[in-house]
Every structure is written in structure tokens, then in C-alpha cells.
Amino acid sequence: MNISMYEVVIGTLLHDIGKVIQRAYGTLDNLDWPTFDMESTLCPKGRYQNYTHRHVIFSNSFFDFLKDRSVVFPGDLRMDIISEIASFHHKPESSPNSSAAWICAMADRYSAGMDRKSEDEGESVKKEGFRQLPLKCIFDEIILDEKRPMPSQNAYRLTTMDTDDEKALVPYPWKGLNPNLPNDYIAVWKAFGENYLSLCKTPQITVRLFEEALLGLLERYFWAVPSSTVDIPDISLYDHLRTSGAVAACLFRYHERRAELQDPNAIKNNDEPKFQFLTGDLSGIQSTLFTLERQGVKGVNKILRARSFVLGAVAEAAALRILEAFNLPRCCLIQQAGGRFLILLPEIQSNEAILSDLQNSFDLWLLEHYTGTLSINLSLSSSFPGKDFQAGSFQKIFLELGQRIDDAKQRPLASCSQGVIPRKFPLNRSCDACGIRPAEIKKHEDIGETCRCAICQAEVELGGLLPRAEAIVWGKDFQAKLPSFNVLGIDLYLLRDGNVDMLSKYYDKILSIHNIQLKNTFSHWVPRPLAGYIPRFLDDADIRDSRYSGIDEPGSTSVPGMVKSFAHIGADALEIAQEGGFRGKPFLALLKADVDYLGFVFSHGLRRIESKRDRFTLSRLAQLSRMIDLYFTGYLQGVIRREFPSTYTVYAGGDDLLLIGPWRQSLRLAERIADTFADYTGCNPHITLSAGLSLFHSNYPVNRAVGEAERFLELAKDSGRNRICALMERPLTWKRYRERLDDAQWVHEQMNKKDPVSTGFVYKIMELAEDAQAVARGRVDRAGWRARLAYHLARNIRGKTENKKQRITEWLEHLGLDDMLKLTELHPHLYDWRLPAIVALYRNRKY
Numbered sequence: 001m002n003i004s005m006y007e008v009v010i011g012t013l014l015h016d017i018g019k020v021i022q023r024a025y026g027t028l029d030n031l032d033w034p035t036f037d038m039e040s041t042l043c044p045k046g047r048y049q050n051y052t053h054r055h056v057i058f059s060n061s062f063f064d065f066l067k068d069r070s071v072v073f074p075g076d077l078r079m080d081i082i083s084e085i086a087s088f089h090h091k092p093e094s095s096p097n098s099s100a101a102w103i104c105a106m107a108d109r110y111s112a113g114m115d116r117k118s119e120d121e122g123e124s125v126k127k128e129g130f131r132q133l134p135l136k137c138i139f140d141e142i143i144l145d146e147k148r149p150m151p152s153q154n155a156y157r158l159t160t161m162d163t164d165d166e167k168a169l170v171p172y173p174w175k176g177l178n179p180n181l182p183n184d185y186i187a188v189w190k191a192f193g194e195n196y197l198s199l200c201k202t203p204q205i206t207v208r209l210f211e212e213a214l215l216g217l218l219e220r221y222f223w224a225v226p227s228s229t230v231d232i233p234d235i236s237l238y239d240h241l242r243t244s245g246a247v248a249a250c251l252f253r254y255h256e257r258r259a260e261l262q263d264p265n266a267i268k269n270n271d272e273p274k275f276q277f278l279t280g281d282l283s284g285i286q287s288t289l290f291t292l293e294r295q296g297v298k299g300v301n302k303i304l305r306a307r308s309f310v311l312g313a314v315a316e317a318a319a320l321r322i323l324e325a326f327n328l329p330r331c332c333l334i335q336q337a338g339g340r341f342l343i344l345l346p347e348i349q350s351n352e353a354i355l356s357d358l359q360n361s362f363d364l365w366l367l368e369h370y371t372g373t374l375s376i377n378l379s380l381s382s383s384f385p386g387k388d389f390q391a392g393s394f395q396k397i398f399l400e401l402g403q404r405i406d407d408a409k410q411r412p413l414a415s416c417s418q419g420v421i422p423r424k425f426p427l428n429r430s431c432d433a434c435g436i437r438p439a440e441i442k443k444h445e446d447i448g449e450t451c452r453c454a455i456c457q458a459e460v461e462l463g464g465l466l467p468r469a470e471a472i473v474w475g476k477d478f479q480a481k482l483p484s485f486n487v488l489g490i491d492l493y494l495l496r497d498g499n500v501d502m503l504s505k506y507y508d509k510i511l512s513i514h515n516i517q518l519k520n521t522f523s524h525w526v527p528r529p530l531a532g533y534i535p536r537f538l539d540d541a542d543i544r545d546s547r548y549s550g551i552d553e554p555g556s557t558s559v560p561g562m563v564k565s566f567a568h569i570g571a572d573a574l575e576i577a578q579e580g581g582f583r584g585k586p587f588l589a590l591l592k593a594d595v596d597y598l599g600f601v602f603s604h605g606l607r608r609i610e611s612k613r614d615r616f617t618l619s620r621l622a623q624l625s626r627m628i629d630l631y632f633t634g635y636l637q638g639v640i641r642r643e644f645p646s647t648y649t650v651y652a653g654g655d656d657l658l659l660i661g662p663w664r665q666s667l668r669l670a671e672r673i674a675d676t677f678a679d680y681t682g683c684n685p686h687i688t689l690s691a692g693l694s695l696f697h698s699n700y701p702v703n704r705a706v707g708e709a710e711r712f713l714e715l716a717k718d719s720g721r722n723r724i725c726a727l728m729e730r731p732l733t734w735k736r737y738r739e740r741l742d743d744a745q746w747v748h749e750q751m752n753k754k755d756p757v758s759t760g761f762v763y764k765i766m767e768l769a770e771d772a773q774a775v776a777r778g779r780v781d782r783a784g785w786r787a788r789l790a791y792h793l794a795r796n797i798r799g800k801t802e803n804k805k806q807r808i809t810e811w812l813e814h815l816g817l818d819d820m821l822k823l824t825e826l827h828p829h830l831y832d833w834r835l836p837a838i839v840a841l842y843r844n845r846k847y
Helices: 005-013 017-025 055-068 079-087 098-111 181-200 207-222 237-257 264-268 285-289 300-325 351-370 393-409 454-468 497-509 566-571 598-604 618-643 663-680 702-718 734-750 759-776 785-796 801-815 834-843
Strands: 273-283 333-337 340-346 375-380 441-444 449-452 471-475 484-487 490-495 510-515 588-595 648-653 656-662 689-696 723-726
Touching (some): 005 079, 005 098, 005 207, 005 237, 055 181, 079 098, 098 264, 098 618, 181 207, 207 237, 207 510, 237 264, 237 333, 237 340, 273 351, 273 393, 285 300, 300 333, 300 375, 300 454, 300 471, 300 490, 300 510, 300 648, 351 375, 375 393, 393 598, 441 454, 449 454, 497 510, 566 588, 588 663, 598 618, 618 656, 618 663, 656 702, 663 689, 663 734, 663 834, 702 723, 734 834, 759 834, 785 801
Parallel strands (some): 689 723
Antiparallel strands (some): 273 340, 333 340, 471 510, 588 656, 648 656
16 A cells, blocks of 8 residues: 555654543543544553553544544545554554554654663553653753752643743753643643644645644644653653654655665664754854944844844745755754754765755855855765664764764855856945945835845845734745745745635645744644844833933834834933933943853763763754753743833844843843743753843944954853853853842942932942952052042941941942951952942933
């Protein structure tokens, strides 16, 4: 019987769905749909001749659930075939389609790193314990240095994925078995079942889109379901299913090319090289993102917003074209974040030729559109057999691939390299926005005239659509009457509610659909939060805020819902002065941060010494990458929206971020990012991030502020990582940074209380702090700082004798000095006092 690749893939994606049903209901008798006891047919026997792996009975019952509701799969997918593939994966030799079942069985084993146990969950966990065991936090498995404190033990709540929920994605301290978990399983199963039925009833949906939408449902509902409760339950069912689907697709394509799809022995061969990894890396992101002629470019907000989105879209378009070229399903895209992607391929002789054609196509498009500043670098791993999916061997493949992509990055655009790129300038001038490409389009804006290149003009138009978009659609020959943007030869559409009804007319032309706002109208599609939060005017009262007086240009009018300009965002830093009006500086802060040692985290964090089991497997790698990216693209965006709504997200994803916000609020935002990232990763001391924060005015070139923030970030990393360098060239640990921000608030209060200290006094404190640090470095000529400090304290602190003495004591305590003006700690507060002094002074400037 001929079986299609997608039948094998869908069967593999559903092969362990019975685990959810089993943990929810316990026995088949508790199900509310007709079922058949297939124990002797589907279950293998254990060492005591008892039936094991009984979850396959529940997987089989899932298809009874579908038949009871008259559900059919889309296209030419046959439910009976898919049911057999999923249900017989622990006894494939008994399946009527044993070869297809063996593909599923081998994919299941390879995904788990070849460490599948022979016993069932019910055997290894006493009684009903396997139904009450939560998913262990994947970050607890990361250990970079065994001499450092070990991670704590944490678990995830079993709930629907919701990036706006403050608690849903944050693990809680491990408490062992959770008696309420079966009820949570029931809730998750019912929500999944309802949405799955709705998906199957979607008119005219193609098999390709069905597989993608199924992946979206599996992630939304099964991200916190443990794949196995045997050993350590740290792999989510979603990640196990999608990586199993990827392996199954590659096995199918490999043996299809060799006419071995009906040969179980060939499928079971673990020694034959059947797989390759393909990795892609988008280089030149930052230089391309901040290529601006000047800061005063019209529409700079829209351009930056759109560029950040488009750069991510370039990497996604490349991945889609690769999947299409190799005729593989979406699940083969193992990783995609921060401009990098990883795809699992079947090992075939034509891989190199196909890759070469793709590289040349990408190079030509990028050279034409970005004149050499942006490149996609592709690289293949060596071919490897199925046995190398096991921990230990798998890490070597990953390390070799990393070296190959690093080598490829040294030869950007090599397939079409040329010394001079000829360009015609039809308007006899360069683009007003980028200042590099020739201006081709003349636009009459509300005020004045602008001339832009086609790329920057498209970015302005795209930036205007992004804030209202609810879904991203990729297609070819779409021919819909909607604005589209060509990226690497694929058309990109941004859709809203009113466009959803037209999708069914073009399903056969659509490659991918993403739900970026998680609205019900697009609920079937893969949920993908777009890390692009932007501040807007909420209402007329917000628009009339007196802090914005004089910002709008003559003739322009702000309306509710409009995106705030950088000048408006800077004005949000102003505070109401006691004497009326405002005080402070309308500065912007540019915050840049990324995860420390990320490459080492992926390549060695899951590795263990010989006395412990290695955790480096395909499913764990996929899960770790997805969860780190989800913090930046999803969870952090909720924090910003709720607590720092004036913050502009330039980009956030993969392992890094770049945010622009009011300077005063951004100082605290940096602290919140460090705190929430620690909570999100289970407070694992081996996973940290560093940050740099610079200030700039709204008319100051953004690229210069980025350069300063990047320099500060490098200083933080060079000083030991897990630090921030803000406003000055002195990195601080996050703990000391929090203390200095508290000191800044205290100084601000001292400047505004009865008998306040003067601005001049705060300047003196800052100078004396620098003197003290210079002495510590050997500058004995500045050793008189203690005497000068005593003088200024006596002269500037006001009040009656006792009160004055108490206030001086408080100042000394905050400065880290005793009553003899001696430094009281190994790393005294006084050395860091430039930061609180600067913050307090900026907050109290007259506006």
C-alpha cells in the first residue's frame, strides 16, 4: 500500500497523544466516547509478561474520538493509516503497515536520544503517580561549571500557553507529585480536542497548512506536558512530537529515494548515514537595521519597526524556501530564532547541489536589495546515522556544524561576489532614509517632500501596517488584492480580521500562516508572538498631556491609537515639579542585552561528565532554543506592556533585545528584565544575561546610541558577565545595580525634602567618589577626598544638631562609610556613586 509522507508525519505527531488522555482519565472506562480495548494488539509485553506502554491504547482511542464525531482529515490523508502508524509505534511488527509504523517507532527513539526505557510509565512510577508528575524545568538541566552552585529544582504549571500570563511560563519550586494534575490534564485535553475538531473542519485546508496548524495546537496545549515520566520528566510532549515528526519525515524521504519504504530492516538500520543538518545564519543584522542618513529621517519609527520585522522575515523566508526545495514538512525546522535556523534533512546525494542553488539565489536577492550589507550563510553537517542521535555522539555533530557555519560566515555572498555594484540614480540623489541606495520614489508627505529607495519606501509602508496586523501569511502567486512584500522570492502579507474570510480561496498558494496577535479569528494557526510592542496614544487625554506640548510639528495632529514618536517617548521621562510644571531631562535610553555564553549553553550546558547521563539530545536542544526565544518574543513583551508601556521594542528574539524608552523608566526596566529572566529560567546561576544602557536625545542619531550601548554591553561582559553597564564605564553586578538605583531614589528624596541638599553638593559627592576610586588605583595625589567629604557634609547638611548628625550618618551609610569615613566593604558603595548621582541630577534638572 502506498503511504504518503504526510500520513507518516501526522501519525508521528499524534503517536503519544494517548499520554495526555491516559493521564487525564486514568482508564478507558472514564472516556465519554466509544472505545475498544486493543491491549493485546497494540501493547508489547514486559519482563513479567504484563502488557506495557498502555498509552498506545489511549492514542488509538483518540481516533475513536474523531470517528465518533464524523471527523475526516483534509486532502487525501487517510485516518485508518494515520491511526495505525500512531497506535502501533511500540509494536510495529504487528501493524498492517509495519514499515510506516517502524518509521514512527524509530523517530520516537531518535528524538529521545536512543534512551527510551523498556518499562511503561505505570511500572516505573508507583500507582497513579505518573498522572501527577509535572514537567520539570528544562533550564534546571543547564550546568556550565560543576564548581558553581547547582541549579534548583523547578516545575511548570500544566496550562495553556499564554505569553500575557505573568505566571504561566514561569516555573515554580519543585514540590513532587501534584494530586490536582489529572484535573489540569482534563482541562488541557478538552481545550485541545475542541480546537482540533475545529481545525479538521476548516474548509479546503491543505495538508501542508494542516500540519503547520497542528504544530501550533500541540505547542499551545502540550508545551507543559512531560513527554515521559520515566527517568527525568524534562522534555515537553510538544517538543518530542515535533522532533519525532522531523525524523520521521527524513526517514520517509531517505528510504523513498532508495525504494526501501517496504523494507523494515532497512528502516531499522541504525548504522547507515541517513541524516544531515542544515543551518542558516543571517549576518549583518545590526549594521543593516541602523543604516540611516540622519536621525531626522521622516518615518524613522516606521522604518526601524519594519526593518526589524523584515530582517526576521528574511531568515524565515529562507527556511521556508529550503523546506520547499527539499520537499519537507514544517516540523523539520528544528530551531528558528534571532536570525538563525536549523533544519533536519534526509541524506541524499543532491543535497549539496540543492544547497548551492539556494545559496546563489539568496545571495543574488540580498545583493540586489541590501548592496552587500546583509547575507544568509548556509552550511551542511556531515551525514550521520540514527545511532548518533544518542547523547554524546549528537553533541559532536552539533559542534562540527557550529564550526562549519562560522567558516561560512567568513565568506558572505561568495556565490556572486563582485567588486563594484553598479547603480543608477534616477532622481540624481541617494535615499533620504538610508543614504546609500539610489532614490527612486518621490513622495509628498504632510510636510515637505521625501525621496526614498524602493526598499526604504516598502519599509515605511510595512511599518504602518505592522501595528494593526493580526496574522502573517507567506505565499506564492497569491494574487490577492492586498499589499504584499517580496522577500527572497516569497510574498509576505499582513492580515487583519477583515481579510480572514478570503484565506480559504488561496490555501493552495499559501506556504505558512502565523497568528501574531492570538486572536480568535486566526486561532487555528501557529501562535507566534511578534516582539514588536510600541507605545501609542491611549486617548484624547493622553494626547493633551502637557509634557508633549510643542513636540508635534505644525500641521500634524496626533489621534488615539497613533504610535508615539521618539520625542513623545522621551517626554514621558519628565516628572511634575513641586513648584509646578515639569522637571527632569526628556532623554531616551537605549537598552541592549543578551544571554551570556549562549553558544556554550547550547553546546555544553546539557553535557554531563561520565558518571552522569548526558542530556544533549535533539528534543532537549529544540525545547531549550524555543523556551529562550519565547522569553524575549513573548513573556518580556507582556512585562513591557503591563509595566513599561512607553517602551519601544526595536527587536527582541533569539537571545537578545534592543529597546528604546524614557530614560528614567528604562533604568528600572533593565532591573526587571534581569529579575524576570532569572525567574523564567528557574534562578539557574548558570544562565545569566548582561546589558548596556546609553542615553540620547530624540534628535540624536540612533546608530550612535546603539554603538555606545554595544560598547557598554561589551564592558559588562569583559568584567565577568551577569552585569550591566549603564550611563558610565563602570559595570555593576545586578545586585549592586539595584542598590545604586535605590540610592538614586534616596538622593532624589534628599534633594526634595525640607532642608534639601543642593545640586552642587551632589556634584561634589560624585567628584569625591571618583577621587576615592582613583586612590584605590594608586593615585595618591587625590588622597584628600575624606577631608573634603567631611567638609562638604558639615557645610551642606542642614538641620538642628541632633537631626543634622543623624542625616550625616545616613549619608555615610549610603556611601558605604563608617563614622570615621573608612570604607566598610571589600567593594565599597562609594566607588559606584557616579550612577545614583547622575540619575538624581538628571531627574532634578529644570525643564
